[in-house]
Every structure is written in C-alpha cells, then in structure tokens.
Amino acid sequence: ISNMDLEDVxxxxxxxxxxxxxxxxxxxxxxxSSSPESAMDSMCSSPEMCYSSDNQEIQDFGFSGxxxxxxxxxxxxxxxxxxxxxxxxxxxxxxxxxxxxxLHQLRDYLPPDYSKxxxxxxxIQTLKYTIEYINKLSDILSRA
DNA sequence: TAGGCCATCTGGTCCT
DNA sequence: AGGACCAGATGGCCTA
Numbered sequence: 001i002s003n004m005d006l007e008d009v010x011x012x013x014x015x016x017x018x019x020x021x022x023x024x025x026x027x028x029x030x031x032x033s034s035s036p037e038s039a040m041d042s043m044c045s046s047p048e049m050c051y052s053s054d055n056q057e058i059q060d061f062g063f064s065g066x067x068x069x070x071x072x073x074x075x076x077x078x079x080x081x082x083x084x085x086x087x088x089x090x091x092x093x094x095x096x097x098x099x100x101x102x103l104h105q106l107r108d109y110l111p112p113d114y115s116k117x118x119x120x121x122x123x124i125q126t127l128k129y130t131i132e133y134i135n136k137l138s139d140i141l142s143r144a
Numbered sequence: 145t146a147g148g149c150c151a152t153c154t155g156g157t158c159c160t
Numbered sequence: 161a162g163g164a165c166c167a168g169a170t171g172g173c174c175t176a
Contacts, residue, residue: 087163088164092153122150
C-alpha cells in the first residue's frame, strides 16, 4: 500500500466521516428493532444444545474443568431458571451478532489492498489490519 | 482429513 | 434480581 493510496483514502475517509460518524449509532438502533424472527432463525442449530428439561439435568454434571470459586459454588446451587437462561442466551446471541455486524462494517473501511486473496478478511485479520491501518493514517496526519 | 473460522450455548462474574 | 460482558466448550462448514 503506497503512501499515495493512503493519502487518497485518508482524504476520502475525512470527507465521508461526517456522513458515517453516526453509522454505528443508527445500526445500534436498527439492531434493537431487529425482528424476533431473524433472531430465532438459527435457534437450536446444534440439536444437542436445544433446551429441554433433560438437558438441564445433564448439564448439572458440569463436564468441563472450569475453575469454580467458592462464591460460584454457592451461587450454582441457585440455578438460573430455564426461562431466564433462554432470555440470557437470546441476548447473548444478539450481542454477538451486533459484534459481528460491527466487524463487517469495520472491514468495509479497510482498503481492498488488505484482502489480497480476494477472500473476505477474518475477524482477527480485520482487527489486526485496522490497527495497522490506523497507525499508518495517524502517521500520515502527524507528518502533515 | 486436519485445521481454521464462525455461531451458539452456557456458567461465572461484575455492575446497576 | 436481572442485564452485560467474558471465556470455555461444542458442532458445523469450508478449504488446503
């Protein structure tokens, strides 16, 4: 990526900034008003993890080797109700989707030079290249 | 087929 | 008490 390209992109970004600066806020609003249908479309994508009273029983055995603090042990006795757990799962799903959406948007701000293979950048690549890109833009601005 | 990436579920923890 | 955030686990999909 040449400096000329960067300067072009910098100028473009600066000119577009005003029209984009509220983009995330708007998207947050749109996310909040997203239809429940779309939220439920992938419900139970993994059958083993579908909710059921049986499943609740099975998970009480705690097969993972996660550390359990005394406070956690105490709290684990008061298990979340199935209804509350379902609500929490749904919120978490929405939260992760909004994160993924934000990453997709972030990807669009990166120059195409960063995806040389033609394949879309992965999440981690997007984050790393964004850091790199911001550093380059900052450098250009500091020298201007 | 192994490994990378991703979406989802879940329990723990912190905060309001 | 309930929501937000986080990290671990798991399974599906895709590619080399």
